[in-house]
Amino acid sequence: MSNEDPPGLDLERLRTHLERELPGLVAGPLNAQVVEGGRSNLTxxxxxxxxxxxxxxxxxxxxxxxxxxxxxxxxxxxxxxPTAVPVPPTRLLCTDESVIGAPFYVMDFVEGTPYRKAEELAALGERRTRHIADALIDTLGDLHAVDFVSVGLSDFGRPEGYLERQLRRWKKQLDASRSRDLPGIETLHERLAARLPASGSPTIVHGDYRLDNVLVGSDDQIKAVLDWEMSTLGDPLTDLALLIAYAQLSTLDVGVVSNVSAAPGYPAADEVITRYTQRSGRDVSALNWYVAFAFFKLAVILEGIYYRFSQGKTVGEGFEAIGDGVPPLVAHGNATLKED
Known part of the structure; x- marks a missing residue:
């Protein structure tokens, strides 16, 4: 760690604020390092x-x-x-932008590993990989079992019309990042819009639930679920479908997406569905729509990254290949809808 201020964080002002709001918490001068990764917020x-x-x-x-x-x-x-869902304990929320130049919050550090690559799991062996994947599925079931009213989250989102708004949002995102013809993506969107399912009981939705967004402990249990930027109240099957889409991605050539599902011992998509259903008791008969939508959403995300790269607005390596990953996602989304 460095004693110098990282970009966006004045350590001395942070320490002064913590000493005033939480006396006794900080024992000396602060040092910090930026955590790489994450969707957009700085950690x-x-x-x-x-x-x-x-x-x-x-x-x-x-x-x-x-x-x-x-x-x-x-x-x-x-x-x-206080629930069965493992999250880091929070310490403080500061909405006063004069402290470090932006709102921020502080939570406890949790030891754990965010597995992103198949080879990382392969090194653990099939038994441990299966145990970790099962824990990931069970934790999702636990999240969807939380009574959001009793924990004070009744105003955390608008479950009514959630799927329609989500589809509209991601279509708008696609239209904003158009730079080339993408055969099949309009067809996929039209079919999704025409076959919108009726949602079951709403739950807290994470919005980006996957293995590299949780911390796994040395005992192969989930120690903390991270990255709640996209969380809201909505249809829980969108979370499950994203897990299924990732589980199927190992058969596709999409190198920029986490490929943990390719590790020996990681459960196949039907095994993920079965375990989640047993844990949650939810009706998953319309799941193909949700999985197709997950592929549509992932395609839009990757196309947006490729669009920014093609406009010269993204710095780094590997972005030139991202565009090649979009057509397989579109094709898989359309194929999934045909299975209904």
Whole structure:
């Protein structure tokens, strides 16, 4: 860790604020490092030499505060603290931008590993890989079993019309990142819109639930679910479908997406569905629609990244190949709908 201020975090002002709001928490000068990865919000591990915490704030120069709402993240984490869903304990929410230049919150540091690559799981062996995947599925079932009213999240979202709004949102996102012809994507969107299913009972939805968004402990249990930026109240099958889509991606050539499902011992899609159904008791008869929508959403996300790269707005390596991953996602989405 560095004693120098990382971009977007004034350590001395942070320490002064913590000493005022939480006397006795900090034992000395702070140092910090930026955590790589994550969707967009900035994450720092901060230490006083004895203890460690995690600080989250919006990206530098952000212009869409609703997309980087620290209060929402802090609220859902705090609400889930007493439940069966493992989340880092929260310490403080600061909405005063004069402290570090943006709203932020502080939570405890949790030890664990975010597995992203198949080879990382392969090194553990098939038995441990299966155990980790099962724990991931069970934790999702536990999340969807939380009574969001009793934990104070009744106003956390609008479940009515959730799927329709989601489809509309991602179509708008696609239209904003058009740079080339994508055969089949309009057909996929039209078929999704025409066959919109009726949602079951709403739950807390994570929005981006996958293995590299959780921390796994040395005992292969889920120690913390992270990255709640997209969480809301809605249809829980969207979370399950994303897991299924990722489980099927090992058969596709999409190198930029986590490929943990290709590891020996990782359950096949039908096994994921069976375990989730047993855990949750939910009706998954319309799941193909949700999986097709997951592929549509992933295609839009990758196309957006490719669009920014093609416009010269993305710096780094590997982005030139992202565009090649979009057509297989579109094709798989259309094929999934045909299975109904």
């Amino acid at each position: 720092y591990v901060v230490s006083d030499g004895t203890n460690r915490w995690v600080v989250r704030r919006p990206p530098l120069g952000h212009v869409l505060p609703t997309a980087h709402d620290m209060g929402r993240e802090h609220k859902v984490l705090s609400a889930l603290g």
